[in-house]
Amino acid sequence: MTASPDTVTQATAERRLNMIEAINEALDIMLTRDPDVVIMGEDVGYFGGVFRATAGLQEKHGKNRVFDTPISECGIIGAAVGMGAYGLRPVPEIQFADYIYPGLDQLISEAARLRYRSAGDYIAPLTVRSPFGGGIFGGQTHSQSPEALFTHVAGLKTVIPATPYDAKGLLIAAIEDNDPVIFFEPKRIYNGPFSGYYDKPVEPWKKHPDSVVPEGYYRIPLGKARHVREGEALTVLTYGTMVHVAQAVCAVKGVDADILDLRTLVPLDIAAIEASVEKTGRVLIVHEATRTSGFGAELSALVTERCFYHLEAPVERVTGFDTPYPHSLDWAYFPGPVRIGEAIDKLLSE
């Protein structure tokens, strides 16, 4: 059921895009379809973004729609909240997720609370795009995965795509959503689906089936997981870069895994999780973020509360370590094949 049941496809031409191209196309489509969409952020205008996600958009849609901002995440998010109150649909870019913290008060106390505190008088229909995650030798300030800070906030939605096809459809849905959405883009897989075997050659997206991205508008609803692989031996709950790493490790080990790419952490597709766990009885949770109070803890608690009598082994979490992301020891930190492999062995031996 790779993506298709939940999608509305208006165009069918088979083209292969990497994730940056898919994101760029989603932004282009939304700028064209909705005159209230505006894009702003550091270096997003003339230059087209440090990762090129907004390349060509200012030239095509004008400086009133796509523009550079001061280096002030507080100002970017704060202005976006005001623009949303006016009636615009802002899509601010925070250059790296690691830089989002100066904007947190505007996100947590303002954007997330506005609909509630005004009883629907005002809304904050923002989509905050931001590259996140490591495996790129970005050191501690260009590698973090802070999604759990946002999933903990009532009023925010958190979306993380794992393929070009999903990136486009989810981003369009996020922009059209009337709630504030944090859209974290796993930058390690912008250009190819990283397997986690960092000593092996990098694969480009064009060899991956989910790099086929239809032209034109389509959306993937928020809150629906993607069934990456059907299996019986164990359930893998994961998202972002780790979808591909977990998939590769299971393939190498010959494990018949049932792999769910969650795609949206809040709202979470609990029905898909329950169905899978009830089938396999064994659960592996994989994320790159630090372990303590990570989103894996929430997933583990939910599985335990709701599927306890189906479990045949304790839930396993594979995560980053509770340290800052170290520059020289990138691969020692990264939850790669060895860490995942050990957890699988443990789960299957119980």
Add this chain to the structure above:
Amino acid sequence: MAESAKPADSNRAGLALHVPEPTYRPGDRVDFAHIEVPPAGAQPRPDESAQPAQMRELAYSLVRVLGDDNLAHGPWNPRLSPDTLRTMLGHMALVRAFDERMFRSQRQGKTSFYMKCTGEEATSVAASMALASDDMVFPSYRQQGILIARGYPLLEMINQIYSNRADKLKGRQLPIMYSSREHSFFSISGNLATQCPQAVGWAMASAIKGDARIAATWVGEGSTAEGDFHAACTFAAVYNAPVILNVINNQWAISSFSGFAGGERTTFAARGLGYGIAALRVDGNDALACFAAAEWAANRARGNHGPTLIEYFTYRAEGHSTSDDPSGYRSAQEREEWPLGDPVARLKNHLIALGEWDKERHAAMDLECAERVKATTKEAEKNGILGHGLHHPFHTMFEDVYENLPWHLEEQAAQAIRERITKFGSERPFG
């Protein structure tokens, strides 16, 4: 704790930390002679398209219109009609009567909290009267005068303060954190200065759309220390946004005097100059000066000449809120000695000096305001007061977190309702 630092050696003097201290503390005799009050009418009024650097001195002086003779003086005189002046006075008197009554309601246990704006009425009433009714305002928590000037129903204000079943905000917000899209009044946040970059963003959106509406925001002098204020100034300057940044310098941020926001070093208006924003420092107890400054800034914004930062120099005559007792940190004499007087009295005396008002009519108006507020309070109490059970249904607690309820909130809503039924036998024991 760090080991005590090594003492300064013979060649280097020891450093000393300056921790600001207000001039007067409880019991001190107050003398405000050090506050420079220029005569009314003395300040030049530049063209609305002036470059900020051409009007630097206006960030350090004080724009004043109403003189000691109760007449309007100089180029900033907005030349308002007697009818407009009476309307302005009426709004300010109503705000004061409203504050008095709501303060008492809190003391009577009808709500949890209230904040008066006594002494600062002109900075919201007169300043907002200079705007168009559909210009968007992003207030802080002491701008009830804007709602009253815009004709927002008193009944809705009190329903909100009582968090009762008629409260349009469904009992979710602390008292006085109003919101009214219909009145172009943004939802008030309890977090300080967050409204500043939002106002700039709204103004940018208006400019993006080629709209004619402008935005204005109000922030206390203490809150200008927040990063949001500086982000707002940067964005306003960078995009030449059609926005007015009002800083209400009422001297006190709860118990911290303006020195803790940098007020010992320069004026708050002068903050604008560093950003290249036109800046005015205005007698905030002079309703005509407040109106004139706001009108100047609104014209400037509407003419695409950019933002203005206005410091309204005023005095918080009462406590920060019902939870505050200022006698614990400042001299009670400050209020009496404040050199810029009382804004309601000054406007009243101006109208009397013009022959357009008299003491009898003023007394009658005050009585009418008090009666109107009292009657409206009684009306609001029919919808309930805080904690007496006439609240919104429990399910509303879970609505508006998102546009639609996700499964986890549906489950939690069911739990909350179950808990009520377990405790009281029904979901709404009082209503």
